[in-house]
Amino acid sequence: MWDTKRKNGRVLVAFGLTIVFLTIHSSFLPRYLDNTIPTPRQCASLRASLEPSSDFIASRNTLGSDRFVEGTPPVLIRNAKILTGARNGTEIVFGDILLDKGLVIGVGYIPNALTRLPHLRVVDAGGKWISPGIVDAHSHLGVYSAPALNGASDGNSMKSPIQPWLRSLDGLNTHDDAYKLAIAGGVTTAQILPGSANNIGGQAFLIKLRPTAERSASAMLLEPPLTLLLNSSDTRPKYRHMKHACGENPSRSYGQTRMDSAWEFRRAYDQARQIKEAQDSFCAAAEQGLWDGQTPFPENLQREALVDVLRGRVKLSVHCYEAVDLDALMRLSNEFKFPIASIHHAGETYLVPDLLKKAWGGVPSIALFASNFRKKREAYRGSEFAPRILADNGLPVIMKSDHPVLNSRHLMYEAQQAHYYSLNPALALASVTAVPANALGVGWRVGMLASGYDADLVIWDSHPLALGATPVQVYIDGIPQLSSPAMLHKPAPFQDVPVTPSWEQEVKDTIKFEGLPPLAGRSTTGSVLFVNVSQVWTRGGGGGAVTSLLTADEPAHDWQVLVQRGAIQCFARADARRGECAARGYSADAQIVDLMGGALAPGLTTFGSDLGLSAIMLEPSTTDGRVFDPLTMVVPSILGDSVIRAVDGLQFGGRNTLYAYRGGVTTAVVAPMGHGFLQGLSVAFATGASNALVHGAILKSETALHISVHSEMLASVSTQIGALRNLLFSRSSLGAWSRVKNGEIPLVIKVHNADIMATLLHLKGEFDALSTSSLRMTFAGATEAHLLAAEIGAAGVSVILAPARPYPATWDQRRILPGPPLSRKTSVVTLLEHGVNVALGVQSDYDARNARFELAWAALDSDGVIDHKTAMALSTNNMDKALGLDHITLHGEDLVIYQGGGVFDFDSKVIGVASGRRAVVELF
Ligand SMILES: *[C@@H]1O[C@H](CO)[C@@H](O)[C@H](O)[C@H]1NC(C)=O
Ligand SMILES: *[C@@H]1O[C@H](CO)[C@@H](O)[C@H](O)[C@H]1NC(C)=O
Ligand SMILES: *[C@@H]1O[C@H](CO)[C@@H](O)[C@H](O)[C@H]1NC(C)=O
Numbered sequence: 001m002w003d004t005k006r007k008n009g010r011v012l013v014a015f016g017l018t019i020v021f022l023t024i025h026s027s028f029l030p031r032y033l034d035n036t037i038p039t040p041r042q043c044a045s046l047r048a049s050l051e052p053s054s055d056f057i058a059s060r061n062t063l064g065s066d067r068f069v070e071g072t073p074p075v076l077i078r079n080a081k082i083l084t085g086a087r088n089g090t091e092i093v094f095g096d097i098l099l100d101k102g103l104v105i106g107v108g109y110i111p112n113a114l115t116r117l118p119h120l121r122v123v124d125a126g127g128k129w130i131s132p133g134i135v136d137a138h139s140h141l142g143v144y145s146a147p148a149l150n151g152a153s154d155g156n157s158m159k160s161p162i163q164p165w166l167r168s169l170d171g172l173n174t175h176d177d178a179y180k181l182a183i184a185g186g187v188t189t190a191q192i193l194p195g196s197a198n199n200i201g202g203q204a205f206l207i208k209l210r211p212t213a214e215r216s217a218s219a220m221l222l223e224p225p226l227t228l229l230l231n232s233s234d235t236r237p238k239y240r241h242m243k244h245a246c247g248e249n250p251s252r253s254y255g256q257t258r259m260d261s262a263w264e265f266r267r268a269y270d271q272a273r274q275i276k277e278a279q280d281s282f283c284a285a286a287e288q289g290l291w292d293g294q295t296p297f298p299e300n301l302q303r304e305a306l307v308d309v310l311r312g313r314v315k316l317s318v319h320c321y322e323a324v325d326l327d328a329l330m331r332l333s334n335e336f337k338f339p340i341a342s343i344h345h346a347g348e349t350y351l352v353p354d355l356l357k358k359a360w361g362g363v364p365s366i367a368l369f370a371s372n373f374r375k376k377r378e379a380y381r382g383s384e385f386a387p388r389i390l391a392d393n394g395l396p397v398i399m400k401s402d403h404p405v406l407n408s409r410h411l412m413y414e415a416q417q418a419h420y421y422s423l424n425p426a427l428a429l430a431s432v433t434a435v436p437a438n439a440l441g442v443g444w445r446v447g448m449l450a451s452g453y454d455a456d457l458v459i460w461d462s463h464p465l466a467l468g469a470t471p472v473q474v475y476i477d478g479i480p481q482l483s484s485p486a487m488l489h490k491p492a493p494f495q496d497v498p499v500t501p502s503w504e505q506e507v508k509d510t511i512k513f514e515g516l517p518p519l520a521g522r523s524t525t526g527s528v529l530f531v532n533v534s535q536v537w538t539r540g541g542g543g544g545a546v547t548s549l550l551t552a553d554e555p556a557h558d559w560q561v562l563v564q565r566g567a568i569q570c571f572a573r574a575d576a577r578r579g580e581c582a583a584r585g586y587s588a589d590a591q592i593v594d595l596m597g598g599a600l601a602p603g604l605t606t607f608g609s610d611l612g613l614s615a616i617m618l619e620p621s622t623t624d625g626r627v628f629d630p631l632t633m634v635v636p637s638i639l640g641d642s643v644i645r646a647v648d649g650l651q652f653g654g655r656n657t658l659y660a661y662r663g664g665v666t667t668a669v670v671a672p673m674g675h676g677f678l679q680g681l682s683v684a685f686a687t688g689a690s691n692a693l694v695h696g697a698i699l700k701s702e703t704a705l706h707i708s709v710h711s712e713m714l715a716s717v718s719t720q721i722g723a724l725r726n727l728l729f730s731r732s733s734l735g736a737w738s739r740v741k742n743g744e745i746p747l748v749i750k751v752h753n754a755d756i757m758a759t760l761l762h763l764k765g766e767f768d769a770l771s772t773s774s775l776r777m778t779f780a781g782a783t784e785a786h787l788l789a790a791e792i793g794a795a796g797v798s799v800i801l802a803p804a805r806p807y808p809a810t811w812d813q814r815r816i817l818p819g820p821p822l823s824r825k826t827s828v829v830t831l832l833e834h835g836v837n838v839a840l841g842v843q844s845d846y847d848a849r850n851a852r853f854e855l856a857w858a859a860l861d862s863d864g865v866i867d868h869k870t871a872m873a874l875s876t877n878n879m880d881k882a883l884g885l886d887h888i889t890l891h892g893e894d895l896v897i898y899q900g901g902g903v904f905d906f907d908s909k910v911i912g913v914a915s916g917r918r919a920v921v922e923l924f
Contacts, residue, residue, distance in 0.1 A: 042297055043283030048237045050313055052444055056236060061452050064101025066234075067208065067222070067477045073119040074100035075478060080125035080459070082107055085132050085434045085448035089426030097130065099455035102477040106451055123473075129495075131429060131464050132449050133188025133456030133476060136408050137367050137436035138317065138344050138400035141190055141209070142217070143168055145176035146404060146807065147814045152176075156195030157202070161254050161261070162268045164242065164305045166202030168192045169228070172217035177808045178404065179209050183481045184822050185409030186458035186471045189222055189437070189446050196245035196319040197253040199264045203305055204241035204317060206440060208456070210476040223442055227304075239441035240308055244318040246325035247378050248618075262328045269336040272306035275299070279307070312361065315341035315441045321378035323348045326355055333360040340364040342398060342439045347379045350386040351514055353393035365439040366390050367398035370417035372406060372846050374656055376618040381515025385507045387418040391427050398439060399431040407807045412464055417850075419465050420906045422503045428465055461487060462494035467853060467906055468860035469494070470820050485821035488863050498906035501899065519658040521688075521912060521922035525565050527590035528914070528921045533559040535599035535902055536571060537869075539876050539893055546602065546869045546876060561600060562590065567892055567916040568600075593911070593923070599902045603666025603894035603913060604855075604875040605684075606848040607883060608780065608802035608841030611668045612685055613646060615654040617845065624649030629676020631723050632714040643736040644672045644680035647701040652691050656845035661687035662924055663849030664903065664910045665875075666894040667699060669883050671706035671748070677713065677720050679706040681736055682748070684885055686894075688913060688922060696918040704778070704884050705740050708750040709760065711812055721759055728767050728775075743773035746798070746884040753812035754784035761788070761795050778882045780841060783813040786827040793834035798882035801827055802841030804854040819861050828874070829862045839879035851875050856904035872903065892916020897923075 052060075060066075075098070082093040084107055098105040098114055106114065115122075143155040154171025157163055172192060182190070189208055194201035205221055212219035224230050225240045250261055278298035285291055300307075308314045320329055320343050333340055339361030343349060346366045349356060357363055366386075373382030383389075387397045399415045401408035411432055419428035427435075437447025446454050455478035462469045470488055474481045509517035534557050536549040549571065550559060561571040614623035627644045628635045649672070660668065671682040682703040689697035709720045727737050740747045751757055757779055768774045778798040779785055783806050785792055785799045792799060806816035806827060819826035831838040840854050852875075859871040866874075880886045893916045901908030912923035 043286055045237065046279065046283065046311060050237050050239050050441065057452060061103065065103050065454055065477060067454070068102035069213065069477060069479060072102070072478050073121050074098065074117045075121045075123060075475070076110065076115055077123045077125050077130065077459070079127055080130045081127065082449060083129060083131045083429060084450060085430065086450060089430040089434060097449065097457070099475065099478040102455050104449055104451055104453045104455055107449055125459055128472065129460045129463055131458050131460065132433040132447055133458055133474065134186045134411055134432045135436040135447050136187050136190040136401050136403065136411055137342060137398050137439060139190035139192055139403040139408055140195065141178055141182060141403055141408065142172040142174070142176045142192055143194070144404050145173045146178045146809060147811045148809060149811065156197040158197060158253060161199045161250055161256065161264045163198055163202050164200045164268070165302045166194060167205070168194050168202060169205045169217055174215060174217055177814065178408070181818060182403070182408040183209050183474055184471065184818065185411060186474055187408050187411055188456040188474065188476045190408065191241060191317065191440055193243045193317055196249040199245055199250045199261050200268060201243040201245060204243050206241065206442060208476050210479060210481055240305065240314045241440065242305060242309060242314050242316050244316060246318065246320035246329060247322060248376055249319065258324065258328070265332050266335070268306060269332065272303050272310055273336060275303050276307045276310050309338045310336060312339055315439065317342050317344055319344045321345050321347035323352050326352055330355055330358045334358065342367050344400065345369070345379065347373065347382040348515065350383060350389040351381070353390065353395055356395060363395060365396040365398050365435055367400040369406065370399060370414040371850060372844070374616060374846055375844070377616055380616060383510050383515050384417065384421040385503065385510045387423040387431065388421060388507060389511065391423055396435045396439065397423065397427060397431045398436045404807070404809065407805070410805065412469060416465050416467060416906070420498070420500050422500065422507065425465055425497045462490040463497055465497050466494040468857045472821060482821050486824040488820050488860065490860065500906055501909035519655065519662065521924045523920040523922045524591065525920055528563045529590040529592045530561040530563065530595050530600065530897070531592060532597055533561050533595050533600065534597045535601065536561060537599070537601040537872060539602045546872045563914045563921055565919040566914050566921055595897065596900045598897070598899040598908060600895040600897055600914065601903045602872060602876045603896050604664055604851045605667040605669060605879040605885070606660060606665045606842055606851055607669040607800055607879060608843055609845045609848055610670060610673050611657050611660060611845050611848050612650050612654065612670045613673055614845060615651065624673060627672045627674040627680055629674055629678055631677035631720065633676065641734050643705070643734065645683065645702060646670050646672045646681060647683035647698060650683055650685060650692060652689055652697070656848065657687050660848035661913070662910055663851065664896040665848050665851050666896065666913055666915070668848065669703055677707055677715065677723060679708065682706055682883070684883070686918065688915065689918065694918070696915070700885060702745065704746040704748045705736050706748045706750070709756050710751065711753065712810065717756060721763065725763060728763070740775070741771065741773070743776050746776040746778050746882070748778045748780050748883065750780045752781045752783040752810065754787040754815065757785060757788055757792070761791055761797065764795055764797070776884065784815045786817040786830040787815060789830045789834040789836060792831070793836045798837040798839070799831055800839045800841040800879065800882050803843050804840040804858060826858065826861050828858045829865050832865070837878050837881050838874065839882050840874045852903050859904065868904065892919070
């Protein structure tokens with residue numbers, strides 16, 4: 001987990017370790033192994049190789065997988081494009097793949113003799129892409145379950161910074177709703193890590209995500225280590241796994257400094273080293289026949305896992321971001337001589353590739369997010385170009401979910417983004433298959449498709465690196481996981497690897513400025529002539545609809561568009577011999593910009609994050625701070641009855657804000673921050689403006705009034721509704737509330753639960769019946785809105801879905817409509833079909849920049865119901881209407897400039913904004 005927020009149990013005082021170190025001569029040594037009499041055989045096992053022997057592999061190929069489920073029929077998948085993972089991920093085999101006994105039997109041409117297996121099922125893949133099952137190297141599935149309930153939050157022990165004896169398996173909830181969601185995204189294997197609140201949080205375990213007949217946590221394990229003593233006849237030694245964490249999380253949890261953390265590690269490893277040395281002397285003596293048959297094998301149950309780290313028998317996953325922490329980690333690994341399998345989050349690894357090569361025992365793999373950065377200081381220099389830069393430096397790159405920080409169902413989207421930002425396609429695919437499998441020590445059985453590998457694979461509806469790629473079937477151990485998958489038709493371009501833009505200058509700047517490249521553009525009020533334009537879209541103005549300015553709605557070719565002071569002057573076909581633009585007499589000094597078939601399209605509006613109120617969410621001094629909630633807090637009397645206004649705390653130029661701007665999001669609406677009932681009045685502002693006083697910076701200073709109604713507040717839901725009832729029906733109402741009651745500004749209610757929404761619709765009905773005006777109501781969040789789509793549509797209530805892709809994070813959100821392949825329809829489609837004004841919001845500041853990909857994804861998931869205009873409206877006109885921005889007069893429009901493709905493509909790149917509102921063209 002990224003941050004270690006816990007409702008209770010946060011330990012703030014340093015917690016001293018009280019470990020009594022035991023020596024070889026101690027008479028009460030705890031033992032973890034069954035055999036109570038130590039033998040030289042035990043000593044020999046310390047040196048046994050953990051790589052599977054060729055004999056073992058041969059026997060496995062004959063007998064089948066240890067995870068084979070009796071009765072599973074063999075499957076022959078015909079006519080596929082198979083990304084096997086071989087040749088460093090570049091191999092594509094056109095042909096068939098045969099699965100039996102939980103294993104891949106053959107790939108490519110399958111001899112006829114093999115296709116006469118009894119009970120063989122034959123599946124025609126229809127030329128679709130197949131990849132290995134996705135391996136998520138960093139997941140908290142089962143230990144941070146969905147829905148999140150106090151009874152199933154088992155990821156972080158807060159008892160001590162050093163706890164190598166804890167095991168994530170002991171907290172693995174088999175009823176997490178997220179398993180089937182992750183499988184629906186193609187994830188077949190995951191490493192379940194303890195959280196990062198501790199320097200040593202405990203042992204991790206690998207699982208396969210499918211349900212098992214035994215229904216136990218242990219039955220899900222992939223390569224269960226012998227130390228679990230699950231099966232006494234299984235004697236093949238296997239790698240173990242463990243979590244370490246540096247930096248802010250353990251510091252925050254234990255009130256310690258980086259110096260304390262480093263010492264905690266060194267003390268723990270020093271103790272483990274002494275045990276290891278005692279064991280080695282013991283074994284050396286025993287092997288020379290000097291053992292008395294009495295002295296016990298030196299062991300310590302609390303330290304044995306760390307001793308195994310020192311013996312190279314544990315694949316370590318280290319949560320560690322900054323150069324300072326990475327440096328300490330390299331020193332630790334060399335001081336105690338142990339290898340590091342992978343470094344996670346790893347925000348600054350791309351800045352110190354040579355340092356990482358100093359790791360003892362080999363170069364670690366680097367496990368990253370694609371764009372989830374800047375939530376805390378140590379993630380501030382995170383870069384979307386890190387995967388590419390690390391790969392250039394020969395470091396293996398993993399993309400991971402940290403589920404539920406990111407929904408692991410969409411782990412492939414992380415690989416897609418890494419590819420968009422210039423990681424090569426083979427490495428992007430390998431980053432969620434072969435590379436994590438290798439880093440976890442199971443690369444010989446998962447992460448690739450070859451004879452003898454586990455039968456874990458995904459059949460995709462499009463190329464897996466194409467935006468919105470969705471599994472049509474997922475096999476785990478040869479067992480199909482989707483019972484009646486909803487299949488989507490994907491347009492032809494999505495069947496190939498996207499042709500992504502060039503980012504060479506951005507990559508250079510990222511390194512040069514150590515992750516903080518300047519983000520301001522170059523503004524001009526002069527003429528800019530855009531050539532080779534194929535689409536020009538506009539919002540339509542005055543409550544209109546998104547429309548194309550060029551012929552028809554289809555992309556045309558080779559238009560020229562002249563822009564002056566940020567506004568379009570004219571457009572003409574290039575072949576029209578200077579055409580209309582020439583008639584307007586544009587000057588010869590116009591700057592000419594080639595859009596390479598690109599587009600001009602309306603700037604998007606984002607809502608749902610704290611953009612503009614926070615630079616680094618977990619650093620209070622960089623945020624506006626939380627407002628006092630009159631329902632659940634004592635409000636200082638000096639405030640009187642004022643309703644707080646976000647505009648009064650607005651900050652411009654934050655990096656998340658500027659990245660949103662550079663992603664085509666030109667307007668942000670933000671409400672005051674707070675977890676209580678009443679947040680206050682939101683502001684609509686221009687993300688590209690440098691400060692509040694610049695012309696066009698503030699679009700509307702009091703946009704909407706915002707409240708939350710949910711079941712995790714100190715006051716009951718019924719109390720929250722009581723408060724709302726009082727505010728709406730009491731005669732004396734204050735400024736903001738009277739404007740809500742007059743229908744001047746919308747009441748935006750953050751609510752996920754359908755029963756609460758029903759109550760709110762009822763309340764609106766009561767209010768509207770008694771009042772001359774109708775309440776303008778918007779539900780934000782609204783995960784369960786699809787259950788009341790007809791009623792919400794009939795009531796004229798708007799919905800802002802946030803997150804755009806649903807996840808049952810809490811009890812209030814548990815009834816999701818998951819979308820393909822688990823359901824034919826999505827929430828967006830269902831709401832649109834019932835005439836609801838629906839928009840797509842976000843939850844995190846970093847994510848605002850990805851708005852256009854969310855729109856594209858919503859359209860792709862709709863199977864043709866949502867066309868380009870409707871998709872664009874989800875973050876333009878519909879959003880404005882939901883937030884009450886549709887009635888303000890805007891002087892001019894912001895048009896985003898896309899080069900190389902349109903709004904919805906991984907092919908395109910935003911290269912600037914023609915801001916009619918600010919009367920400039922800004923180029924990046
Ligand atoms: C795979 O990549 C590694 C590292 O870049 C290289 O050493 C190796 O030769 C490559 N193998 C193939 C088959 O291309
Ligand atoms: C125990 O392990 C052995 C050796 O791997 C295997 O043959 C046997 O099926 C396993 N038994 C169970 C119950 O898993
Ligand atoms: C316009 O851009 C497209 C896409 O890059 C390219 O194929 C085409 O040749 C360009 N046309 C002109 C006239 O430059």
